[in-house]
Amino acid sequence: VGFQKILTLTYVDKLIDDVHKEFRDKYRNEFQQKGTLGLLNGTFDFQDDFMRLLRDAEESSKVRAPTVMKTFEQSLKSQKTVKCMIETRGEKPKEKTKNKKNKGSKKEGTEAVAAPGKASAGDKQPSGVGDREELTKDEILQKNREEFFKRHMKAGEKSSKSPKPEAQKEKGKKPRVWDLGNSNTKVLDYSNSATNGSVEAGPVEEFDPEIALGDRNREPGRLYDLEYESDDEAEEEKVVQNPSKPSAKKGGLGGMFGMLKGLVGSKSLTREDMDPVLEKMKDHLIAKNVAAEIAVQLCESVAKKLEGKVMGTFTTVTSTVKQALQEALVQILQPQRRVDVLRDVMDAQRHRRPYVVTFCGVNGVGKSTNLAKISFWLIENGFSVLIAACDTFRAGAVEQLRTHTRRLNALHPPESHGGRSMVQLYEKGYGKDAAGIAMEAISYARNQGFDVVLVDTAGRMQDNAPLMTALAKLIAVNAPDLVLFVGEALVGNEAVDQLVKFNKALADHSMAQTPRLIDGIVLTKFDTIDDKVGAAISMTYITSKPIVFVGTGQTYCDLRSLNAKAVVAALMKA
Amino acid sequence: GMAGGLEPHLEALRQELRAPGPAVLSVLLALLAVAITFLIWRVVQGRRSSRKAVLLLGLCDAGKTLLFARLLTGKYRDTQTSITDSSAVYRASNDKSTNVTLIDLPGHESLRHQFLERFKAAARAIVFVVDSVAFQREVKDVAEFLYQVLVDSTVLKNAPALLIACNKQDVTMAKSAKLIQQQLEKELNTLRVTRSAAPTSLDGSATGGPAQLGRKGKDFDFSQLPMKVEFVECSARGSKGEEGDADFEGLEKWLAKVA
Numbered sequence: 001v002g003f004q005k006i007l008t009l010t011y012v013d014k015l016i017d018d019v020h021k022e023f024r025d026k027y028r029n030e031f032q033q034k035g036t037l038g039l040l041n042g043t044f045d046f047q048d049d050f051m052r053l054l055r056d057a058e059e060s061s062k063v064r065a066p067t068v069m070k071t072f073e074q075s076l077k078s079q080k081t082v083k084c085m086i087e088t089r090g091e092k093p094k095e096k097t098k099n100k101k102n103k104g105s106k107k108e109g110t111e112a113v114a115a116p117g118k119a120s121a122g123d124k125q126p127s128g129v130g131d132r133e134e135l136t137k138d139e140i141l142q143k144n145r146e147e148f149f150k151r152h153m154k155a156g157e158k159s160s161k162s163p164k165p166e167a168q169k170e171k172g173k174k175p176r177v178w179d180l181g182n183s184n185t186k187v188l189d190y191s192n193s194a195t196n197g198s199v200e201a202g203p204v205e206e207f208d209p210e211i212a213l214g215d216r217n218r219e220p221g222r223l224y225d226l227e228y229e230s231d232d233e234a235e236e237e238k239v240v241q242n243p244s245k246p247s248a249k250k251g252g253l254g255g256m257f258g259m260l261k262g263l264v265g266s267k268s269l270t271r272e273d274m275d276p277v278l279e280k281m282k283d284h285l286i287a288k289n290v291a292a293e294i295a296v297q298l299c300e301s302v303a304k305k306l307e308g309k310v311m312g313t314f315t316t317v318t319s320t321v322k323q324a325l326q327e328a329l330v331q332i333l334q335p336q337r338r339v340d341v342l343r344d345v346m347d348a349q350r351h352r353r354p355y356v357v358t359f360c361g362v363n364g365v366g367k368s369t370n371l372a373k374i375s376f377w378l379i380e381n382g383f384s385v386l387i388a389a390c391d392t393f394r395a396g397a398v399e400q401l402r403t404h405t406r407r408l409n410a411l412h413p414p415e416s417h418g419g420r421s422m423v424q425l426y427e428k429g430y431g432k433d434a435a436g437i438a439m440e441a442i443s444y445a446r447n448q449g450f451d452v453v454l455v456d457t458a459g460r461m462q463d464n465a466p467l468m469t470a471l472a473k474l475i476a477v478n479a480p481d482l483v484l485f486v487g488e489a490l491v492g493n494e495a496v497d498q499l500v501k502f503n504k505a506l507a508d509h510s511m512a513q514t515p516r517l518i519d520g521i522v523l524t525k526f527d528t529i530d531d532k533v534g535a536a537i538s539m540t541y542i543t544s545k546p547i548v549f550v551g552t553g554q555t556y557c558d559l560r561s562l563n564a565k566a567v568v569a570a571l572m573k574a
Numbered sequence: 575g576m577a578g579g580l581e582p583h584l585e586a587l588r589q590e591l592r593a594p595g596p597a598v599l600s601v602l603l604a605l606l607a608v609a610i611t612f613l614i615w616r617v618v619q620g621r622r623s624s625r626k627a628v629l630l631l632g633l634c635d636a637g638k639t640l641l642f643a644r645l646l647t648g649k650y651r652d653t654q655t656s657i658t659d660s661s662a663v664y665r666a667s668n669d670k671s672t673n674v675t676l677i678d679l680p681g682h683e684s685l686r687h688q689f690l691e692r693f694k695a696a697a698r699a700i701v702f703v704v705d706s707v708a709f710q711r712e713v714k715d716v717a718e719f720l721y722q723v724l725v726d727s728t729v730l731k732n733a734p735a736l737l738i739a740c741n742k743q744d745v746t747m748a749k750s751a752k753l754i755q756q757q758l759e760k761e762l763n764t765l766r767v768t769r770s771a772a773p774t775s776l777d778g779s780a781t782g783g784p785a786q787l788g789r790k791g792k793d794f795d796f797s798q799l800p801m802k803v804e805f806v807e808c809s810a811r812g813s814k815g816e817e818g819d820a821d822f823e824g825l826e827k828w829l830a831k832v833a
Contacts (some may be wrong), residue, residue, distance in 0.1 A: 327688060336683035338718065342768035381771050549773065561773045 015057040022049055149543075155243055166342035184483070198320065269317065270312045274303050277321045291493045292536030294541050302328055326549050326572055333535060333564035335546040341521045342479065345383055345452055354445040356453045356478065358438075359522070360471055361486035362498055363459030366524035366551055368397065370486060371454050372404040374549065376556040379412050379422045383451040388441035389427035390434035391458040392475065397426045401456060411556075424450070434458070435474040442478060455480065462501035472509030484548060485518045487539055488525045495538045518543055523562070533572040536562070580582070586726040625698040627675045628829065631723060632703035633689070633715055633741070634681040639740040640810040641703060643656065644822070645829075650811070656680040660830075664829070674698065674832070694728045695716055699832040701825070704785040706740045706748035706807075709757070717761035721769070725800065732800040737828050743821070744809040751805040755796065763794040804828060 015557060023046060060542060096164045141527040234293035278299045286297040296492045302324050311320055333361065341357075357374075359367045368391070375385040405425045414421045426441040440454050445453045460467035475483060485502060487495060499518070521539050529535075609703035630638040639653040639660070646662055662676040679689040700723065704716055723729060738758075740751045798805040 331684070331688055334687055340718075340765075340772075343764065345767070346764065376774060468591055470602070555820055559773045 015053060016054050018057070019050060022053065031450060034122045051532045087484060132212050154280035180192055190444075261543075268308055269306050271303065271307060273317050274306060274321055277318050278303055281325055283539065285537075285571070287532075288534040289492055289529070289532040289536040290442075290571075291496045293493075293496065294344070294538050298325070298328060298537075298541075322572065326568055329537060329568045329571060330564050332541055333547070333567060335540060335544055335563065337546075337549045339482070339546055340377075342381060345378070349383075349451055349483065354442060354450050354453045356442055356455065356480035356481075357482045358455045358457065358475060358478075358480040359484050359501065360457050360475075361459060362461055362516075365486045365488045366460065367459065367486045368400050368404070368456055369554060370409070370522055370524055370549065371409070371456050372401075373551065373556055373559040375404075375423055375454055376408060376411070377559055378452055379408060382417075382421050384417075384420065384449075385424075385448040386441060386445045386448075386453045387423065388438055388453055388455045389423050389425060390437050390441075391456050392428070392430050392434055392437070395430075396424075397456070397458070398429065401425055401427070408556075422557065434470065435477050438474055438478045460506075462498045466504075468501070468505035469509055472505050475506060476510045476536065477511070479516065483516060483519045484522050485520070485539075485543075486522045486524060487535070489523050489529050489533065489535045490525055492534050493537055493538075496542055498537060499542045518545060520545055522549045522551065523547050526550050527552045527558070531573060533567050533570050536567055537571070592636075611828065617819055623697050625678050625734070627661070627689075627696040628678065628698045628699045628701060628832065629693055630678045630684075630701050630703060631686070631719070632681050633705065633712060633719060634683075635708075636670075636681060636705045637810045638678050638681060638703045639826075641739070641741065641808075641822070642676060643703075645676060645812050645826075655682060657682070657685065659693070674707040674829070687722075690723070690726075694726060695732075697729070697732065697734045698766075699737070699829075701728075701737045701739055703739045703741050704754060705742055706750075706754065707742050707745050709740075709749050709754055713757055713761055717765055720758065721762055722767045730800065735832050737825070738803065738805045739825055740807045741810055743807045744811050750766050751807045755805050759794050759796060766794060797801060805814045 026046075026049070229466060281294045282299045285298065286292055290298075302321065305319065306324050309320075311317070329445075332421060347357045359371055361367050374386060378385050387401055388402050389398045390401045402425055405423050408423045409421055412422050412442050426437070426444055428440075441455070442453055450529065455474075455478075458467075458469060460471065462468065483506075485499065487498065491498070503517050507516050521541070521543065523536055526533075540547060550562055552560055553557045589737070621657055630642055632638050639656050640651065642662075643649065643651040645664060656678065657680055659677055659679050661772065663673050664676040665673045671768050678684060679693065702720060703725070709716065725749060738751075738754070740749070740754050742748055751782065792798070806822075806828060808822035808825045810822070812821050
């Protein structure tokens with residue numbers, strides 16, 4: 001049952017409900033009178049009933065036979081004349097075959113209407129692609145007319161868009177150009193490496209103008225506008241239907257009795273009672289920066305849990321719902337297995353291998369700053385740290401880490417730790433492959449006897465597929481002990497998207513049976529939000545992994561651990 | 575003027591109090607009755623919510639539900655992973671008339687905390703069930719759960735008696751209670767160092783709880799705890815398999831002592 005989404009057994013939910021009801025009704029007496037002892041002592045001869053219910057459920061799901069494809073004679077096409085199907089130039093033949101396969105009769109009906117529309121659209125396509133600045137007024141008018149047509153014939157339009165890129169691909173394999181990344185081939189150049197990881201020598205600045213400049217086809221000095229491509233598919237009007245809620249009936253005496261009855265005595269909760277309260281709670285959560293879809297799901301699950309529950313005396317619906325929501329939130333924030341970094345480092349120490357932690361996240365969330373804070377905390381606890389500078393893209397990333405190393409060594413000089421420096425930086429300058437640097441850093445740490453390796457990676461957007469592949473490769477190849485996702489507390493609905501895509505990228509590009517996913521979350525910039533702490537909920541809900549550290553400032557001591565009750569209290573506060 | 579208006583009223587009141595009429599008497603009696611009922615209700619409620627529960631805690635598959643069934647009915651039952659608590663009144667087999675409520679809590683990681691929160695205040699004693707066969711593998715998880723139970727502020731305040739029941743002794747690979755005790759002490763020793771060294775919590779309070787587990791400076795020992803801790807070996811399944819009885823005299827004796 002736990003894998004309902006994988007197995008397409010549509011009757012499982014209904015089956016469980018039926019079994020539940022039947023079992024309860026059949027053995028109602030035993031439960032009510034004897035309680036738990038009745039459960040333990042009674043014999044429940046339910047096997048036959050269960051098999052019967054299972055058979056019924058299976059049969060009900062098989063009733064609908066799969067729809068049979070229409071033969072050619074049955075379809076409308078054989079009844080059309082040949083003339084109306086002659087394609088004008090610009091029409092794609094593949095579109096017709098796609099429409100034939102469609103079983104929906106709607107498509108067949110609009111096909112005749114779409115055909116003349118396509119003819120005009122097909123002619124105008126080549127001119128529309130060209131440079132926008134040269135359009136005359138007439139052509140602008142024509143383009144607008146096209147778009148108006150397109151919007152009204154969505155069904156036919158969608159199938160026409162897909163054959164177009166296929167036609168383009170057939171012109172011979174072109175390397176794909178990502179609009180966010182840059183296309184250069186000098187990234188894997190190892191010929192000029194002069195540094196060897198020592199602290200003193202500065203990195204030989206291998207300034208590759210191509211990487212720095214990025215866009216090859218730019219005009220010097222010109223500031224381009226933000227390009228905005230309007231997707232036709234994006235303009236699907238999703239009419240948000242607000243179901244009109246049944247208005248609360250407040251009719252005089254009946255209403256007052258209802259209220260009194262609700263206040264005292266046993267009243268069981270129904271969906272209608274809870275709906276207004278849940279709406280308010282959902283808006284409250286969204287106002288506190290919880291992602292919208294997660295707030296909706298949370299309220300749904302609370303409603304399901306409380307449905308039919310009998311309220312105690314002197315408790316209102318609001319208080320019951322609030323308490324249930326609070327319990328659910330605390331349970332979300334206290335995840336299954338606590339990540340105890342110090343304990344695991346001690347274990348790794350015993351096995352004489354370094355404990356590797358990797359930091360990943362989008363740009364600008366505070367990976368390097370929090371890496372420095374965590375290394376400070378580890379040094380305070382007596383572990384030696386090697387920082388691997390695997391951010392080879394951002395300007396100043398290596399220098400930033402070198403400054404941190406210097407400061408940390410000043411705070412904890414080698415003399416006070418038995419003559420060995422507690423922090424060291426392993427870097428290979430800019431432009432190199434991050435996964436390779438990480439591997440070298442780990443073996444260096446093993447040789448030199450460092451306890452922990454902290455790997456700093458470059459920030460990357462979750463949509464940037466080549467960079468996500470590179471990160472997944474780094475993690476799959478080096479197999480770190482802990483993969484920490486660094487996310488800022490200011491993020492709103494984006495948190496959901498970021499985490500989902502990061503996890504997906506890590507899972508897709510891993511060769512192993514059980515892929516390494518994100519193991520924990522570092523929540524940064526927590527001092528910038530007052531009590532809008534919803535990002536914590538969003539992140540833990542999506543990954544069900546704990547928040548290991550919370551960053552609350554820019555100094556080394558601003559590292560905290562999460563207190564679930566305090567966060568939930570701040571969240572529920574009005 | 576005004577004083578003159580009040581005087582007759584005060585005089586009337588004084589007269590009433592000296593020789594109370596039936597109306598005043600009945601009002602006074604009613605008030606007294608309410609006060610007495612209130613006091614009785616308070617006392618009854620206090621007694622009802624006094625700590626009468628014995629909690630069965632432990633990791634998943636430790637054998638809590640089977641122990642629960644055996645203690646109450648003596649028969650063997652096939653059990654599934656519990657997802658909710660079960661409670662029943664248990665009468666000790668000796669002559670003492672007091673009875674306790676046995677509460678079997680789920681051991682699954684996602685459920686154990688919320689059920690512990692709910693029932694910890696009512697706990698007179700805690701039985702922590704340990705799977706002696708899988709102990710070597712699970713020692714860190716067992717210690718972590720035990721640590722969380724021990725540093726809980728309510729548990730520290732009430733100091734319920736603690737019994738660590740090393741279950742599944744019918745299997746030959748089972749570890750002895752002595753070994754389990756030593757390993758747990760070592761692991762808890764490490765845990766209290768790492769937990770107290772963790773970054774402080776968001777609102778300033780330390781994550782390990784204000785109370786240090788055991789005495790500082792010395793290695794952790796179960797005798798340093800404020801509550802009485804005992805170790806006992808038992809087997810819920812019993813050496814004769816499903817037909818015979820369970821082997822848990824030590825557990826039963828301890829329960830009789832605690833009740």
